[in-house]
Amino acid sequence: MNRIRQFSYITRFFLAAFLLIAVAGCKKDEEDFEPKLFLENEAFSVANTSSKHAVVFLTNQAWQAATDVDWITLEQTAGEKGKVNLSFTVQENDDDERTGKITVTANGVTQQEIVVTQEAGNRDDIYVKVGGTGEGYSWDEATSLENALAIAVSGNTIHIAEGVYTPTVTVTGGEAGDAGDVTFEISKYIRLRGGYPADATEGSEANPQQYKSILSGGGVAYHVVTVSAPKTEGQKVVLEGLKITEGKAGAATTSAKINGTNFRRDYGGGITIGNAVVDILDTEIVDNNSEKNVAGLYAFGGSVVTIHRSKINNNNSAGNAGGVWISESVANIYDTEVIGNSGGTAAGVHGYPEATVNMYNSVIADNKGRSYGAAYYIRQNSKGLLVNCLIYGNTSTSANGGGGVMLYQDNEATIVNTTITGNAIAGPGGGIYRRAGVNKVNIYNSIVSGNTQKDDGPDVDAYEADAPAPVVQSSVLGSIAYDATGEAIEGASFSAGTMLTEAYVPVGENNPALEHGMSTDDLTRLGGSLTPAVESSMITKDQQQKSRSGLRTMGALTGGN
The missing domain is CATH 2.60.40.10 (Immunoglobulins)
Structure with missing residues (x-):
């Protein structure tokens, strides 16, 4: 470790x-x-x-x-x-x-x-209840969450019953006199699994939808959860079935040093992850705040984070990045919501610098920005992949641009089976915007239309007049439909107002988004050529897991069976 x-x-x-x-x-x-x-x-x-x-x-x-x-x-x-x-x-x-x-x-x-x-080799499971004072090795002898984290060794699973848990232990390298330095620190390769009933007994099963295991910062903790177990081959931390809420990252640019890594107090109100490998499953990271940057989730220092079936919603930052910030790290995000967050630059998802942010079957919606890139923003030698994603209703009051997807300073984004619509900003590029350096965008079988931007400009725009043209195949940009070779289809015209339902499903006669999309064979070949590759079982279905077989439908949703 x-x-x-x-x-x-x-x-x-x-x-x-x-x-x-x-x-x-x-x-x-x-x-x-x-x-x-x-x-x-x-x-x-x-x-x-x-x-x-x-x-x-x-x-x-x-x-x-x-x-x-x-x-x-x-x-x-x-x-x-x-x-x-x-x-x-x-x-x-x-x-x-x-x-x-x-x-x-x-x-x-x-x-x-x-x-x-x-560390010792004891891998017995540990059980936690609110007010637990036992040894922790059964539900009858449940212990506190702080004690469970203290006695846990790599390989343990900590089972957490329904209730609200507030940290009282100071983070490693923190200041005992600083009330914000309390956190639930995960320094071992363990699994935290919530969602058990408050009166759990032997044989009780987890149901996070019914039983909420809430880790709360109480509006005081700089980070509700701190993952400090540094990367070791074959090891990872797993957070499952939890609600992480009411963290409040501070304003001061100071850090607690753990294992040689500086964990900044002003980044990551909900959870901060430094030089770690973490899986987050069926977890809510919601209603956290930051007096400076990134209120929800912050991953940095070479971390690898994988998120499934989770919610990163309603986090509010006084500075940049409301929901997610991935810094010099990799995030793979599946079947997850990033909704209703607010911040300056990158109110929803932020990748900067040298980050990789791949999202699949996910929704980025209703995030409210005050500067660059309201929804999904990558910057400075970062890479992104969006597959079967729906990006809508994001807004920014700034003239800097980038409502749905924004790239700033030498990045590459590939967009597949994705719908970007209904985003409204005061600047250019309400759908996709590129600025500074060489930013490459590849758009396949997607819809980028119906966004609102400055001076009724194009949905897909760039700051530099000589910016390289995006690669566009079998997609709609604004009102123009493009075929598999990237040529505009003569006589075809798209209107987001009449050719998308309120649920963003393509409909209507003479709708190019229903007629000129990729076949499942085309998509399978495309998926195999991407980095990382996308399996046929994913790319040939829509966001709701409905088959695209026999269809030529662009965008995240097909309305199929």
Whole structure:
């Protein structure tokens, strides 16, 4: 798990600089050097599963390494001077917590020790009820959520009964005197599963629709949930059947440092995820706030987040990103709502910088922005894929543009089987807007029409006059229908007002969105060519899982069977 206690970055910088000068600039013979050995990591806490880690150190002498336990294996035991990245593996632990040491020696003289602590192998389930005071290993002896998180080890499932749970424990690296630093911190590879009845007994089954397990920040916590379990191959955190609400990210640009990662207090009122792999299933992230940026979900630092059948709704940010912000991370979002959020730039979904945000069978609607990109916005070398998505009713009061989809500064978005309509903004490109750098847009079997923008401009627009034309196949942009080769279809005209129902299903005679779309064979071939590939079982159905077989319908909804 690599829970690492590190030197400060400033200290390490000066130590490294000193060592490099000693190694490169000294005119004495090597045997006259004073041995130097500087560790980057003084301690590790690792999961109870088999895993691989690395010791990083600097030395101006030949080095040797050894361990005092048989469950730690070093990749090398000796080497030459310089910066060294020494890999080691730990074996799975099925017993109690255990500790071992790795000793590194420079030229047989200067010695440093790294302590490796591996968590216990107990993987029993843990049970939580409001007011629980038991040991936690059955419903009859249910414990509190704070205690469950404290005793949990990787592989545990924590079952959470109906009720409201408010954090009282200060986040790692936080300030005990700061009321906002309380959170439910998940530092192990565990599953939190909610939705059980308040009086759950052995055999009770979860039903999150009926029984709400609510994690509430009480309008105080900077983050209701903090996921700090850093990435380890084959491991992930799972949040299932929960409601995460009433978080309030702060205004100050300060951080709590966990495992060398800075968790900013002003980002992520509902949940913040740093350098972690997380699955979010059947969960609501709703009614959270931020005094600065991103009120709902914030994932950063190389995180990988997968979301299924969830709601990220009604989160309100004083700054950018109301619902979701993915930063230098990957998000794959399925069958999920992002509705009714508000913020400055990117009121709905925000990917910036170098983010990947892929959405499938999802709805982005009624988000209210005050700057760039009301619904789905990616920026600075980011990538996005929208499949079977419905984007409607999003608004922005700014003249900066981008109602449905916006790309800013060298991005690429691919849009398939998607309907973007009914978005209204004060600037250009109410459907799709591109600005700054080279932004590539690929549009397949989709409808981008019926949006409102400045000066009655086009639904798909770009700031730069020389911006590359989007790739358009078998789609409608504004009133114009395009065929499979990207050519406008002579005599075909589309009107969103008369050719889409109130539920955004294409209807009517001579509707090009019903006649000139892709066949299921076309879609299957397209899905296989995309990155990431989209399985035929998904791309040949609409957002409501209705088959497209025998149809040529563009957009997210077919009205089929």
